[in-house]
Amino acid sequence: MARTVVQLSGHIIDSLILPKVLDLIIGLGAEFQILDIQVGHRRPDRSDAKILIEAPSAEMLEQVLAKIKEHGAVPLDEGEPARFQPAPADGIFPENFYATTNLRTWVRIQENWLEVQPVEMDCGVRVDTAGMRAEALPIHKARKGDLIVTGQHGIKIAPIERQMPHETFEFMSSPVSAEQPKGLLVREIAESMKNVRREKGKILVVAGPGLVHTGASAYLVEMIEKNFVQTLFAGNGLAVHDIESALYGTSLGVYLDKKLRASEGHEHHLWAINKIRGAGGIRQAVEQGLLTKGIFHACVKNGVDFLLAGSIRDDGPLPDVITDTLRAQDLMREKIRSVGLVLMMATTLHAIATGNLLPASVKTVCVDINPAVVTKLTDRGTFQAVGLVTDVEPFLRELCGYL
Amino acid sequence: MRLPLIEAAGGVATRNSKREKTMILLMCPPLYYGIEYEINPWMSRSRQTDPQVAQQQWRSLYRLLQDDLQVEIALVEPRPGLPDMVFTANAGLAWNNKFISSNFRHEVRRGESIHFDNWFQARGYEILHFPEQSYFEGEGDMLMCGDLWFAGYHIRSDIHSHQRVSEIVQGEVLSLELTDDWFYHLDTCFCPLSNNQAIYYPPAFDGYALNVLEHHIGTLIAVTEDEARRFACNAIVVEKNVVINDGCPEIRAQLEAIGFSVFEIPLSEFIKAGGSAKCLALKVPRA
Numbered sequence: 233m234a235r236t237v238v239q240l241s242g243h244i245i246d247s248l249i250l251p252k253v254l255d256l257i258i259g260l261g262a263e264f265q266i267l268d269i270q271v272g273h274r275r276p277d278r279s280d281a282k283i284l285i286e287a288p289s290a291e292m293l294e295q296v297l298a299k300i301k302e303h304g305a306v307p308l309d310e311g312e313p314a315r316f317q318p319a320p321a322d323g324i325f326p327e328n329f330y331a332t333t334n335l336r337t338w339v340r341i342q343e344n345w346l347e348v349q350p351v352e353m354d355c356g357v358r359v360d361t362a363g364m365r366a367e368a369l370p371i372h373k374a375r376k377g378d379l380i381v382t383g384q385h386g387i388k389i390a391p392i393e394r395q396m397p398h399e400t401f402e403f404m405s406s407p408v409s410a411e412q413p414k415g416l417l418v419r420e421i422a423e424s425m426k427n428v429r430r431e432k433g434k435i436l437v438v439a440g441p442g443l444v445h446t447g448a449s450a451y452l453v454e455m456i457e458k459n460f461v462q463t464l465f466a467g468n469g470l471a472v473h474d475i476e477s478a479l480y481g482t483s484l485g486v487y488l489d490k491k492l493r494a495s496e497g498h499e500h501h502l503w504a505i506n507k508i509r510g511a512g513g514i515r516q517a518v519e520q521g522l523l524t525k526g527i528f529h530a531c532v533k534n535g536v537d538f539l540l541a542g543s544i545r546d547d548g549p550l551p552d553v554i555t556d557t558l559r560a561q562d563l564m565r566e567k568i569r570s571v572g573l574v575l576m577m578a579t580t581l582h583a584i585a586t587g588n589l590l591p592a593s594v595k596t597v598c599v600d601i602n603p604a605v606v607t608k609l610t611d612r613g614t615f616q617a618v619g620l621v622t623d624v625e626p627f628l629r630e631l632c633g634y635l
Numbered sequence: 636m637r638l639p640l641i642e643a644a645g646g647v648a649t650r651n652s653k654r655e656k657t658m659i660l661l662m663c664p665p666l667y668y669g670i671e672y673e674i675n676p677w678m679s680r681s682r683q684t685d686p687q688v689a690q691q692q693w694r695s696l697y698r699l700l701q702d703d704l705q706v707e708i709a710l711v712e713p714r715p716g717l718p719d720m721v722f723t724a725n726a727g728l729a730w731n732n733k734f735i736s737s738n739f740r741h742e743v744r745r746g747e748s749i750h751f752d753n754w755f756q757a758r759g760y761e762i763l764h765f766p767e768q769s770y771f772e773g774e775g776d777m778l779m780c781g782d783l784w785f786a787g788y789h790i791r792s793d794i795h796s797h798q799r800v801s802e803i804v805q806g807e808v809l810s811l812e813l814t815d816d817w818f819y820h821l822d823t824c825f826c827p828l829s830n831n832q833a834i835y836y837p838p839a840f841d842g843y844a845l846n847v848l849e850h851h852i853g854t855l856i857a858v859t860e861d862e863a864r865r866f867a868c869n870a871i872v873v874e875k876n877v878v879i880n881d882g883c884p885e886i887r888a889q890l891e892a893i894g895f896s897v898f899e900i901p902l903s904e905f906i907k908a909g910g911s912a913k914c915l916a917l918k919v920p921r922a
Contacts, residue, residue: 276801
């Protein structure tokens, strides 16, 4: 989706130029929104309209602009450069800095539109006027003197392309509801995953410990072994419960196959942490033959790039857990490059953390038993998000059946 | 203001004006007129004009306007290499003490501007130019009907020029899209007769433009295709008199029925270049 704002001025109402331009926009397959209109009061007074145009592609937008220019509509702010100011100190942006969205963005510097890279929301934009580069920068990475874009001038963003209504990841696809039929949706998600892999894209799984509690680990392992998972983001919890389950057959002391509490079972997850700490880490535990099954075993054996980000309530944690939050964020940023689809399952914090880093163009599937979590994740401006309110185990079971 | 007489190269001179209250028309004798290039579908270098016939037709128009209709005529001196200078209506738009000089779309006509600018400047007009890319072809695309300006665009003038004109004349300018290359200027397909009457050739406009015309003008008389192609709309209106190319009996009858006197003048040599009576004269307001 490409968009821009045009201005149309003159006696555009009496001469029917305004309706003509709007008809042309629609006729060429784009859409419009009148952002502002000032109607002249006296005969000689001109009227002015600001019109937002959205087209499915940049090429179509150019066609529309070329056509409506003949009727007097000219792009607004074309040529007006972006403004920027130096960061006053390390880790601080100048006042009134421009905050990014999760959409493709360009800033106008010295007569050029530079694309801001990477696409990440809630960042500032650092410009390198010598190298003609524009970079989305998290606030903590600002260095004193960095030139940071301020205000709204000379900035344009391209909303995500709206897809055909029959596609699963359609614009604001479906209201999050436990009642919606899921069978077709799950099959379409499976098709999307196959498409991503066919095009050599990466699939990222973000998962919480509920995945282990509900007994869905085996399906995730199956997906890993079938090469449908390239990256895994989680916290200490998922890894600890997975490893506890692998070592003791319990998750938080409950036998997953019998639904019975194990004697002294509450100690199992702490013993699991202790064993992995003793081995030096998950990879080492696998190499030493200590960890022989489960999700993380499969990750090590199949070369899945996993990242465990720590939090304040973690037990242990495992040696693999990155306890420096900013460092974890930075590593996540690197690992989401070239991700084509994200499965977020049974996790709130890690899913939101990942969602904040993702461009809106990445297809995202959020699965949680709690509708509030799914709503929160699908409502963050990601156009290509599908939300499913369901237990994760039946979802993964069905998904694996289609893969 | 009174315009000084100019001794035209063609031997024709302006004389006393007897109808000062109406208008002055600026004309250019067809001394160097001919088809030297092709910038509209009418023009073909293989279908040349006959210079003698052209001069004779022009003189007939001149005499009709001056002697019979008693219009004051002013002349601009023709220049070699600028065959279309004869179509003075395209030179610009004169309004109060300002002359909005045309910004011709075609390079071959741009040389005309300096001569018209000089003519108006010598008579105390402020000369206004538009930016290079804002094409504007004067009265050819800008006609007043009542207190509204109707302006053609898309083939010669571009719509951006209309707003500039509106600011200068302090009036409402309604832009009309022209869609037929054979009727490339508004004055080839539309002619105001009075404050609320006009003749027009509907197929030359897009649907929006037709709606605008129908909405703002009380009486619109459509001309037939045959007569539109004989430049029936390219008429000079002097009060209740209409001067047009000959061979337009239908519009003649319609105009006479509503009280106009119609004067037909053979102007076939000018139609070869895509112009007729109206194109040969530019209105000059009295200061």
